[in-house]
Amino acid sequence: MTAIAPGTVPKASPRGSAARARMLRGLLPALSLALVLLAIAWLNPRAISYFGFNLMLNLAIPIALATIAQMFVIAGNELDLSIGTFVGFVGCVTATWLRDAPLIGILVLIGSIGVYALLGALIHLRNLPSIVVTLGMSFVWQGLAILILPKPGGKAPEWLLSIMSFKPPYVPFPILAALLIAAVVHFGLMRTSYGVILRGSGGNAAALRRAGWSLLKTKIVLFALTGLFGVLSGMALIGITTSADANIGNGYTLLSIAGVILGGGEFVGGRVSPIGAVIGALTLALAASPLLTFMHIPPDWQVAANGAILIIVLAARVLISRRER
């Protein structure tokens, strides 16, 4: 995707070959998505339709949002192991307070974004490993979710239900939403002048400090953005499932990390791609259950098969990256 090498025309030089390899790697997320789509089309041609996409990509929107959330912390060389339970927590708030007492619900959600910002500050100021802090927080979010909603239940607010069941003409809603998310985040992170600073903080923090930028601020902004997209993900999820469960988002932690990496991002160095991340999330959403169902793999084996697909795609990516050197 052009997200990674904007406007770079390959030249006949070592740099040209580096740019070509970069482009190849940038295309990999799109290629893997195409491959999964082809497999589905071959197994079940009827799935490739307006209705089919609506059904298959149903859960792709919250996964894409959670992946974008994860991408922001990864852009700053950190990792968020609490995003899954955070999405679950937001889901429980959405299905209860946001419907019954909208003001409290909104305040709680804004407050939780504030907690994310504070975590960023804490991690920067005390030089703590983000993995440890967010792992701890994952239990906090899980506990809060269970307190709010001890049993599965609740109901999504009507306005949210109507947004998520929106049926635009010709293009299925999940695809439209994915395009919108990718475009907005791509513009914000890859094209604006402050987005450069955010990515630079992952690339070479010392250089940024020497140029007079506050690393505390970049870390707070990155974590707050993670919180914001985590909130959006939880709300979208409840808009689709209509009711909540404290464990509803638990799988999202690993899915979001895998989506970022699948989309061409790297754990360190500030190399991330919003467009790639969204594509990675779509690929995972499709590979997760529609593809496997069409392959007649029994549900008992689907989680393992899902993991195998992840390993294969990530291995292909590593092979290409290695050729780059």
Add this chain to the structure above:
Amino acid sequence: MLQAIADIVRLNGAEKHFGAVRALNGVDFHVGAGECVGLVGHNGAGKSTLMHMVAGTLRPDGGQIAVRGNQEASYSVARALELGIRCVFQELSLCPNLSVAENTRINHPSLAGFNWRRRAAELIRAKLDEIFPGHGISADDIAGDLSIGRRQMVEVARAFTLTREPLHLVILDEPTSSLDAHTAGQLLSFVRRFVAAGGSCILISHVLGEVLQNADRIVVMRDGKVVAADAASAFDRDRLVAAMGGAEGHQKAAAEARKTEAGALRVRARPIRQQDDKELVARTGEIIGLAGLAGHGQTDLLLSIFSAASRARTGIEVTAPVALVAGDRQSDGIFSQWSIAQNIGIRSLARLRSGLLISPQREAELAEFWKKKIGIRTPDMNNNIYSLSGGNQQKALFARALGSDAEIVLMDDPMRGVDIGTKLEVYDLVREEAAKGRTFLWYTTETEELDNCDHVYVFKNGRIVANLGRDELTEEKIIQSSFGDAA
């Protein structure tokens, strides 16, 4: 007073300590408007520390700093940039994941808002064209894809770009180290033009010819002090080298004559980048020094000798077991969770075994022996390694190497940041062990340590450029070879 106003920056009695190490010891330094000041000195002389202070990245522990005649009480990077003082640091400070234009944006807060991308690209392109005509760099190139020379070009050009902040003084710390002769020439002639137009520049370089030809005034530093400062025309190569090395009052520490008969061959190694037929040869009972500026291939050679001991490598012949004393003990030497005794025993596990397990008794015996022998100051060898002072930690690492079966000991500048008392004890120990037939390969950045060596190989750019015998070993000679202008 007039003098003070013409100053861009002036430091009085600047001091900086890193733990027990005095990096700067009361330095007076100033740069005038429209002046190019050359700053030279050996590694660890304090040049970089001083420049970090001028650029605002380090705060002095003592002394004052004044910019354009005004005392600066709370000086910082942001304040320095505001006052028009910028620095091109020796370690590259581009973000490898960003494009050239985006890297330019990082240094210019005013490059924001609509169309910032095009403005940044034009700014850096124009400056690159001005300094390095025919540079072949596009503003869209990702910095990590560029060669190291091109990255350095971008970094230099970026420091000279102008937006809202003024530009009065640019510090260039080894700006030509990754440039070829042609681009280095382009840069230096640009610096001359910049200075002629009223700008100021501090030029740090290990290529003395560059400094002599391009600086108006030269400041020589040694051991955290300014030892000479004069108009560039008053210096020549020999005077610079003499000032840097301190030829006066230099005596050999270990003068006793040593046996000269050649022992059995222990190590024969050629650096990978060596083009002529020079090679490093070490025999039984010899102490071989590896000298030259830091990072010119000495550590690489030691590491390849180390790996050649277990797996054959072309160009390197090793005939006995090898142990390495790491230079960076925090990251490469110490097992931080382990006791002193365990840290010493790790290289000798085969001998400490009884059956399948490590015998705590034998481990304690080994540790106790070396505690007495090398004088590790601790009440209990089972304490954590971090209960020791830095010098004693280093002694434990020496005990690890010397207590092993290794006949060849590689030392990768192990005495960094160690107090003089410990150093003298270790020197004696090394000589004693060499007399018993062990071979030492000793890379050091401290020239006095080379007096303990029988032979010194001087490195430059990953190659051996000189092989000095004990009798021809002087600090001047070493500096002369390591600063040789021929690349």
